[in-house]
Amino acid sequence: MGAGTPPPPGVGTIGAVPSFSARVDITHLPGIADPAGATVERALPALGYTNVSQVHVGKTIRLVVEADSAQAARTQVEEMCERLLANPVIEAYEVTVS
Amino acid sequence: MSARIGVVLFPGTNCEQDVVWVFERLGARAEILWHGDATTKAVDAVVVPGGFAHGDYLRTGAIARFSPVMQAVAEHAAAGGPVVGICNGFQVLCEAHLLPGALQRNAGMKFLCETVELRVETTETVLTNQAEPGQVLRIPINHFEGNYVCDAATLARLRDEDRVVVRYVDNPNGSLDDIAGICNEGRNVVGLMPHPERASDEILGSADGLVMLRSVLASVSATV
Numbered sequence: 001m002g003a004g005t006p007p008p009p010g011v012g013t014i015g016a017v018p019s020f021s022a023r024v025d026i027t028h029l030p031g032i033a034d035p036a037g038a039t040v041e042r043a044l045p046a047l048g049y050t051n052v053s054q055v056h057v058g059k060t061i062r063l064v065v066e067a068d069s070a071q072a073a074r075t076q077v078e079e080m081c082e083r084l085l086a087n088p089v090i091e092a093y094e095v096t097v098s
Numbered sequence: 099m100s101a102r103i104g105v106v107l108f109p110g111t112n113c114e115q116d117v118v119w120v121f122e123r124l125g126a127r128a129e130i131l132w133h134g135d136a137t138t139k140a141v142d143a144v145v146v147p148g149g150f151a152h153g154d155y156l157r158t159g160a161i162a163r164f165s166p167v168m169q170a171v172a173e174h175a176a177a178g179g180p181v182v183g184i185c186n187g188f189q190v191l192c193e194a195h196l197l198p199g200a201l202q203r204n205a206g207m208k209f210l211c212e213t214v215e216l217r218v219e220t221t222e223t224v225l226t227n228q229a230e231p232g233q234v235l236r237i238p239i240n241h242f243e244g245n246y247v248c249d250a251a252t253l254a255r256l257r258d259e260d261r262v263v264v265r266y267v268d269n270p271n272g273s274l275d276d277i278a279g280i281c282n283e284g285r286n287v288v289g290l291m292p293h294p295e296r297a298s299d300e301i302l303g304s305a306d307g308l309v310m311l312r313s314v315l316a317s318v319s320a321t322v
Contacts, residue, residue: 032202032247035272039207084164087157087193090200090247 017066020073023096024085027058032090061085070097101126101318104141106171106187108133108151108162113184113295117147120298120311136166142318143180143224144171146187148240148293158186158201158243159193168194180224180317181287185241188279188289197282197289198256199248205272209242213303215267216278216292220260223281224317225288225310234267235306237292244291246273246280256280263288286317 028034036057044052067073074097077085086093103121105114107130118128131138133151138144151162162168168190175181175196183191191197204210213236218229229235248256253274256262261283265276271291279290294307 029249031249033205033245033272035203035205035207035245038205084156084160087160087200089192089198089249090202 111149113148148185159190
């Protein structure tokens with residue numbers, strides 16, 4: 001698959017078990033400082049973008065999960081977020097399953 | 099019998115030999131605890147040293163937390179044994195929930211490598227029992243993710259329970275409340291971003307870190 005060609009959306013299969021694409025968007029919890037966002041926000045005016053505020057820099061994790069249903073996949077990815085993918089002490093996460 | 103200090107080695111740790119060297123110089127026996135072995139070998143105190151455990155992938159300390167040795171470190175801590183996390187070790191202890199809060203990238207997004215001044219805020223910990231309250235120590239920092247953060251309730255608790263162990267005199271990294279190091283409720287688990295082992299001889303520019311390492315040994319002799 002070449003660069004720029006996204007995997008096909010929706011339900012796929014790995015063997016006999018359905019698989020689901022999941023995306024995890026991780027951001028800072030409200031009230032937790034975001035140094036990368038603040039630095040980007042300070043850099044943009046140098047390029048003439050003086051009308052920008054509230055810049056946040058987070059991270060995205062994409063994964064494919066074999067599961068019986070989209071809901072089962074979501075539940076499992078949310079568990080992964082709590083245990084490893086995010087740090088709930090300072091980060092919020094949003095799981096999108098397709 | 100000399101104190102036995104266990105120094106945890108993850109893939110990517112790079113300060114373990116410095117810590118071993120200093121403790122041996124102070125008369126202790128120091129030994130490496132490999133991260134894949136689920137034991138602290140019954141040492142008297144555990145140090146989680148600096149470096150880049152498991153490459154710091156995902157987040158600093160996020161993967162290291164699951165290394166087999168960490169369960170043994172948690173048991174050692176639960177039994178009241180001294181545990182000190184230095185720099186990356188502090189990050190690991192936070193991810194392992196042995197200490198509250200987290201360390202994120204420095205305000206200003208700069209890697210910092212300089213000697214800073216720290217003020218000792220409490221002497222009732224395994225890392226500061228030989229220091230004087232309010233004593234200012236010159237100790238190097240060497241980190242990108244040293245910016246301590248936690249929620250308001252946690253910060254209030256740390257203050258109320260006198261668990262901020264050292265503060266920066268001149269905050270270099272944006273840490274909440276100038277926090278450079280904290281301890282757990284039992285005061286036997288301490289994490290700090292500065293490297294006391296790198297301030298262990300005048301030839302290094304400062305020997306101010308020795309009082310911290312001697313404190314660890316004093317806490318061991320008090321409990322053994």
